Amino acid sequence: MGNASLRPIMALAMIGLPIGGIALAADAPTGGIPGTRAFVVNGLYLSGGGDPKSCSVQSPGTYDVYLSMLPPAERAELSDPGKRGRLQKHMWDHFGFRRLSLWPGDFGGRAQVAKLPPDVKLHQKPTPEQVRAIAALNGFPEGRGSLAYQDQTLAYSSCTNPYDFPELAKGYVPYDGKISYGINLDGKAGAHDFTGLNGEKGVDNQLWRAVGCYKQSQEMNDPAVQEKVMLSARAPMLIEVSGIDDPRNDSDVTVRVLTGADSLVRDGSGKPLARASFTLDPDPSLVNVTHGHIVNGELTTDPVDLRLVFREQIIDNTRIVRKAVIKATFKPDGNLDGGLFGYTTLASYYDMIEHMTEDGADNVGISCAAVRLAIDRFADGFPDPRTGQFTAISSAMKFHAVPAFVIDRPTQTASSDINRAEGAR
Amino acid sequence: MKWRVSQMVLAAVGAAGLSILSSSALPAKPGPAIPQSSVRRLTEAQYRNVIADVFGSGVEVVGRFEPDLRVDGLTAVGSSAVSITPGGLEQYDAIARHIVAQVFAPENRAKLVGCAPGANDPNGATCAADFIKRVGLRLFRRPLSAGEVRADVAQALSSTGKLGNFDDGLGAVLVGMLTSPTFLFRIDTPARGGSADAIDAYSKATRLSFLLWNTAPDDTLLAAAASGALDRPEGLQAQVDRMIASPRFNDGVRAFFDDFLQLSDIDHLSKDALIYPAFSTSVAAATREQTLRTITDLLIDHRGDYRDLFTTRRFAMTRALGPIYDVPVSKPGWSIYEFPAGDPRTGLLTQVSLLALHAHPGRTSPTLRGKAIRETLLCQKIPSPPANVSFAVVQDVNNPTLKTTRQRLEAHLDDEDCASCHKATDGIGLSLEQFDGAGQFRRTEHDIPIDVTGKFDKVPFDGVAHLGQLFHDSPKISECLVSTVWRYANARNAQTEDQPAIGDLNRGFAANGYRFVDLVRTIALDPGFYAMSRTPSTPAMTTMRTTISTRKTS
Numbered sequence: 011m012g013n014a015s016l017r018p019i020m021a022l023a024m025i026g027l028p029i030g031g032i033a034l035a036a037d038a039p040t041g042g043i044p045g046t047r048a049f050v051v052n053g054l055y056l057s058g059g060g061d062p063k064s065c066s067v068q069s070p071g072t073y074d075v076y077l078s079m080l081p082p083a084e085r086a087e088l089s090d091p092g093k094r095g096r097l098q099k100h101m102w103d104h105f106g107f108r109r110l111s112l113w114p115g116d117f118g119g120r121a122q123v124a125k126l127p128p129d130v131k132l133h134q135k136p137t138p139e140q141v142r143a144i145a146a147l148n149g150f151p152e153g154r155g156s157l158a159y160q161d162q163t164l165a166y167s168s169c170t171n172p173y174d175f176p177e178l179a180k181g182y183v184p185y186d187g188k189i190s191y192g193i194n195l196d197g198k199a200g201a202h203d204f205t206g207l208n209g210e211k212g213v214d215n216q217l218w219r220a221v222g223c224y225k226q227s228q229e230m231n232d233p234a235v236q237e238k239v240m241l242s243a244r245a246p247m248l249i250e251v252s253g254i255d256d257p258r259n260d261s262d263v264t265v266r267v268l269t270g271a272d273s274l275v276r277d278g279s280g281k282p283l284a285r286a287s288f289t290l291d292p293d294p295s296l297v298n299v300t301h302g303h304i305v306n307g308e309l310t311t312d313p314v315d316l317r318l319v320f321r322e323q324i325i326d327n328t329r330i331v332r333k334a335v336i337k338a339t340f341k342p343d344g345n346l347d348g349g350l351f352g353y354t355t356l357a358s359y360y361d362m363i364e365h366m367t368e369d370g371a372d373n374v375g376i377s378c379a380a381v382r383l384a385i386d387r388f389a390d391g392f393p394d395p396r397t398g399q400f401t402a403i404s405s406a407m408k409f410h411a412v413p414a415f416v417i418d419r420p421t422q423t424a425s426s427d428i429n430r431a432e433g434a435r
Numbered sequence: 436m437k438w439r440v441s442q443m444v445l446a447a448v449g450a451a452g453l454s455i456l457s458s459s460a461l462p463a464k465p466g467p468a469i470p471q472s473s474v475r476r477l478t479e480a481q482y483r484n485v486i487a488d489v490f491g492s493g494v495e496v497v498g499r500f501e502p503d504l505r506v507d508g509l510t511a512v513g514s515s516a517v518s519i520t521p522g523g524l525e526q527y528d529a530i531a532r533h534i535v536a537q538v539f540a541p542e543n544r545a546k547l548v549g550c551a552p553g554a555n556d557p558n559g560a561t562c563a564a565d566f567i568k569r570v571g572l573r574l575f576r577r578p579l580s581a582g583e584v585r586a587d588v589a590q591a592l593s594s595t596g597k598l599g600n601f602d603d604g605l606g607a608v609l610v611g612m613l614t615s616p617t618f619l620f621r622i623d624t625p626a627r628g629g630s631a632d633a634i635d636a637y638s639k640a641t642r643l644s645f646l647l648w649n650t651a652p653d654d655t656l657l658a659a660a661a662s663g664a665l666d667r668p669e670g671l672q673a674q675v676d677r678m679i680a681s682p683r684f685n686d687g688v689r690a691f692f693d694d695f696l697q698l699s700d701i702d703h704l705s706k707d708a709l710i711y712p713a714f715s716t717s718v719a720a721a722t723r724e725q726t727l728r729t730i731t732d733l734l735i736d737h738r739g740d741y742r743d744l745f746t747t748r749r750f751a752m753t754r755a756l757g758p759i760y761d762v763p764v765s766k767p768g769w770s771i772y773e774f775p776a777g778d779p780r781t782g783l784l785t786q787v788s789l790l791a792l793h794a795h796p797g798r799t800s801p802t803l804r805g806k807a808i809r810e811t812l813l814c815q816k817i818p819s820p821p822a823n824v825s826f827a828v829v830q831d832v833n834n835p836t837l838k839t840t841r842q843r844l845e846a847h848l849d850d851e852d853c854a855s856c857h858k859a860t861d862g863i864g865l866s867l868e869q870f871d872g873a874g875q876f877r878r879t880e881h882d883i884p885i886d887v888t889g890k891f892d893k894v895p896f897d898g899v900a901h902l903g904q905l906f907h908d909s910p911k912i913s914e915c916l917v918s919t920v921w922r923y924a925n926a927r928n929a930q931t932e933d934q935p936a937i938g939d940l941n942r943g944f945a946a947n948g949y950r951f952v953d954l955v956r957t958i959a960l961d962p963g964f965y966a967m968s969r970t971p972s973t974p975a976m977t978t979m980r981t982t983i984s985t986r987k988t989s
Contacts, residue, residue, distance in 0.1 A: 036748070036773045036774065036775035036776070037762065037763075037765075037772050037773050037774065037775070038762055038763050038775075039762075039774060039775050039777075039778045040760065040761050040762060040774070040778055040779055040780055040876050041761050041762075041876075042761070042762065042763055272754075277708075277712035277713055277715075277758075278706075278708030278709075278711070278712040278713070278714065278715050279708050279709050279712035281712065283712075283713065283758055284713065284758060285713070285757065285758040285759075285761050286754070286757060286758050287754055287757045287763045287764045287765065289765075415757065415762070415763030415764070416763070417763060417764075417765045
């Protein structure tokens with residue numbers, strides 16, 4: 011904790027306040043602030059697997075489910091990948107899916123321009139009341155439909171309202187293996203828990219049980235794919251460890267899990283650019299702080315509720331992971347590799363699925379209805395005190411991170427660190 | 436637009452030829468410290484600056500220029516030793532046509548041409564004359580004579596008849612002006628009467644403007660030349676002070692240091708992306724900008740001591756450079772980043788521009804770094820290596836026993852033929868070994884701590900920060916700068932008879948606290964800067980006439 015006292019000083023320096031008459035002219039030295047190491051995560055991948063006998067049949071996506079519902083002749087005709095457009099129209103007509111663009115523009119797919127109430131302004135996100143009014147005005151089923159495609163469309167589909175289309179969950183396959191990546195989050199070894207890759211009992215990773223047999227999940231669980239793909243590069247996750255006295259063993263370090271406002275870019279060899287500077291997202295709720303310890307070069311954090319951002323293509327999702335724990339190893343090459351474990355709230359996870367929109371989910375082979383029903387079924391954390399239903403699901407995510415620098419926004423850091431300094435008095 | 440430009444070019448060439456002839460035909464006057472007239476070709480940067488000044492920065496200059504020639508380290512000196520090849524003239528012609536097309540484009544025409552044939556000017560002769568006089572003054576850096584204007588207007592009207600369009604006709608004249616030697620070359624004109632060894636006021640304005648702003652004179656300076664103010668000491672001083680106070684003085688200082696440090700070579704710099712993945716072409720460009728901004732911050736914004744460049748911890752910084760310097764960069768855009776005391780980044784020698792420029796694509800080179808520093812910053816000559824030298828030991832970066840560059844170089848020095856030169860270069864170069872071939876800091880090489888000790892002028896040092904301090908305190912550093920600025924300003928190497936004047940500059944530089952701005956101001960106010968011998972037939976003039984003659988017949 012040798013550097014702990016430096017943080018408030020640096021924060022005050024950023025807002026230009028003199029401290030004890032000392033001129034704070036110099037910036038950080040080469041290598042950054044001593045005792046502080048920060049990293050940018052170039053991908054956070056849902057992880058599990060480990061049992062080769064599982065997922066012998068993959069969970070079908072919406073198109074496959076719908077095709078299975080058709081008479082043989084029609085199924086044969088629409089199975090041709092070249093007739094995907096006809097299949098889509100067929101399915102949308104059958105289920106009454108709707109997609110309306112809120113203002114003129116090309117939103118792809120089957121969007122029609124919506125009729126708008128007079129109080130809806132062009133290019134301004136409608137309020138929930140306005141959304142209901144637009145849905146009613148355009149003949150959506152009562153109480154149905156929600157904003158989609160970065161809030162530029164109003165949709166009604168199996169992704170916006172998955173419980174309306176339980177037939178699209180037909181053929182769903184859960185991961186039924188005994189082994190999974192993850193950690194024991196609750197300290198118990200229940201009947202439905204997994205055995206970890208290292209033999210640990212009671213591993214909690216029911217999210218993988220729910221979605222592990224989708225093709226997309228399996229692809230992203232492949233280290234070779236993870237190495238090549240950068241996820242959420244527009245809003246990268248940052249991990250900052252400060253107060254490090256000994257990078258191999260330290261009983262108390264401060265860990266911040268943050269979201270960057272700058273994009274992650276590749277270096278000349280195609281890998282994530284290391285040692286770049288990232289300004290924090292202005293949303294102060296995305297500054298997550300906890301403590302941790304380092305043993306033999308492995309960092310383990312204390313459980314903390316995290317708010318993370320996943321921003322990829324049309325997805326802009328805030329993910330909430332409760333009682334989250336990071337276990338990661340400082341690598342000799344300067345990188346940080348490890349996992350993020352905790353209870354992902356069902357609402358925030360499904361929000362990401364819904365953001366994919368019906369077209370996106372269909373194209374990557376996911377059934378929104380099946381995913382929704384599966385996470386409800388396998389949820390195992392944070393029961394609602396009123397209904398008793400679980401609101402979160404245990405999960406395990408792997409990540410790879412390269413060294414980076416965190417740039418606090420002056421007001422953000424100044425206030426938080428000043429408060430901390432005041433609290434310490 | 437379709438033009439037959441050759442006649443226009445030849446007409447302009449003819450006019451310039453007369454000017455040269457007249458200057459060289461005057462009787463010789465003895466005087467050992469009075470230089471010959473020089474004819475300097477505009478550098479690419481100067482050409483671009485002039486076009487931006489005359490037509491606005493929105494007018495693009497697109498094309499490949501004749502390469503600038505570096506003579507004894509300076510393209511400024513090389514500018515008086517180059518001509519234009521026939522192929523190069525074609526390039527200038529293509530560049531000129533593209534510029535002219537933009538000037539006469541509908542969106543620019545009203546602003547840049549400003550007139551057209553009308554009821555009071557049915558064939559456009561008045562408009563053409565106004566345009567030619569206005570633009571000609573800026574491009575040729577002197578007023579056009581009545582005869583030149585008459586000839587050009589006649590040419591514009593003639594071309595209009597042939598091409599069927601006034602703009603095409605006037606545009607053909609402008610192409611001719613832009614490809615004229617009078618524009619492409621800075622040609623001194625002797626003063627008429629008065630000071631017999633001086634150049635005339637417009638030539639003074641040109642020398643002054645290119646020295647201080649790296650571009651042609653502005654309207655104010657041309658007006659001072661026209662009024663005769665530039666020929667009076669107080670008038671000259673007023674203009675020099677005005678120009679130094681202008682933000683455009685930055686351009687002039689940047690141009691000097693870009694030339695002095697040979698930073699344009701960064702445009703062609705590339706590194707092995709697998710070895711140095713953080714280094715890219717955009718990073719390379721930023722390193723050049725960083726060095727120039729660091730210099731102007733110290734020398735202009737803070738009127739600092741030139742020698743402090745070797746000890747400064749204030750580096751211009753931008754986000755693109757953060758990864759290669761391994762530092763957080765908090766501010767968007769450019770800002771000054773101050774490394775704390777004791778940091779390995781101290782002084783110009785530790786900037787990535789110089790470190791990466793004088794290294795190999797995949798490894799460092801103490802020899803290249805040492806040679807560059809000796810030649811550039813200390814004005815010392817290091818001979819090139821013999822053709823038959825073996826670099827096998829030095830290049831074997833994975834040698835299992837010779838793990839560090841220092842060890843490999845020492846093995847290489849077993850060859851006595853190599854040792855003499857390497858002794859001069861490698862001591863300085865090895866002090867920079869804590870910076871890899873891309874300029875990134877490292878403490879070890881193959882897990883061996885890097886030894887950065889050495890000697891400079893028999894004084895031992897440990898590390899580049901210490902070496903920087905020795906440079907700071909060495910008169911060789913400031914003397915090299917003074918002689919280089921002098922050569923840059925005069926576009927020639929100093930002769931024995933120039934040494935007294937350079938010695939005066941050195942003494943003044945030291946007395947004024949090594950302020951670079953004061954050094955430039957002293958040169959700009961020195962009558963010697965505007966002197967011109969009337970000795971006939973210099974090699975440069977002969978070359979010029981030969982070139983022009985070649986073009987006439989091609």
